[in-house]
Amino acid sequence: GENVGLHLPTLSVQEGDNSIINCAYSNSASDYFIWYKQESGKGPQFIIDIRSNMDKRQGQRVTVLLNKTVKHLSLQIAATQPGDSAVYFCAENRAGGSYIPTFGRGTSLIVHP
Amino acid sequence: GAVVSQHPSRVICKSGTSVKIECRSLDFQATTMFWYRQFPKQSLMLMATSNEGSKATYEQGVEKDKFLINHASLTLSTLTVTSAHPEDSSFYICSACRDRKNIQYFGAGTRLSVL
Numbered sequence: 001g002e003n004v005g006l007h008l009p010t011l012s013v014q015e016g017d018n019s020i021i022n023c024a025y026s027n028s029a030s031d032y033f034i035w036y037k038q039e040s041g042k043g044p045q046f047i048i049d050i051r052s053n054m055d056k057r058q059g060q061r062v063t064v065l066l067n068k069t070v071k072h073l074s075l076q077i078a079a080t081q082p083g084d085s086a087v088y089f090c091a092e093n094r095a096g097g098s099y100i101p102t103f104g105r106g107t108s109l110i111v112h113p
Numbered sequence: 114g115a116v117v118s119q120h121p122s123r124v125i126c127k128s129g130t131s132v133k134i135e136c137r138s139l140d141f142q143a144t145t146m147f148w149y150r151q152f153p154k155q156s157l158m159l160m161a162t163s164n165e166g167s168k169a170t171y172e173q174g175v176e177k178d179k180f181l182i183n184h185a186s187l188t189l190s191t192l193t194v195t196s197a198h199p200e201d202s203s204f205y206i207c208s209a210c211r212d213r214k215n216i217q218y219f220g221a222g223t224r225l226s227v228l
Binding site for chain 1: 155
């Protein structure tokens with residue numbers, strides 16, 4: 001079946017380091033991807049999105065890279081801070097007209113001060 | 114930014130009672146809202162898509178008579194867990210899409226504990 005998966009369930013980094021969170025997707029027809037951040041006990045928050053006609057998009061301290069050849073998505077966080085500690089999900093646009101996202105397994109990012 | 118309010122944030126109830134969870138889009142109209150369930154340390158599982166003025170579309174395996182969804186206005190969707198049992202204990206999250214950007218704005222979630 002179609003799915004969006006994550007390579008690493010947990011990522012531990014030191015404060016100030018750069019973090020890279022990966023995501024693999026299997027639906028080659030997906031054309032829109034979003035990264036969400038979920039802090040403990042809260043709902044997910046939008047971080048950044050990218051369409052399939054792009055391979056890179058930058059935001060504030062975050063960069064999303066899309067490699068359609070290998071169906072891989074990554075989220076890079078520069079100068080990681082303790083406040084970045086959360087679970088990060090990628091989501092892809094499921095085909096069918098209206099947007100119904102499929103969420104990946106999630107990666108827990110732990111930032112050590 | 115778009116704000117989605119979810120209430121209550123936490124509810125503890127006895128087995129057999131029904132629990133209603135509200136999801137409101139505070140500063141935009143949402144023709145479509147989504148309801149998710151999340152178990153500890155797991156991903157979000159889509160339960161149903163709530164459409165204003167029409168019946169909800171349930172995902173496979175989700176009992177529509179157990180999880181009643183009403184979307185009576187463009188800013189409010191409700192999820193009622195009927196005759197709740199301990200296995201229904203979970204974190205329930207709603208979301209809404211604003212305009213056509215397909216970005217989901219999530220509520221803060223409701224922690225349901227059924228004793």
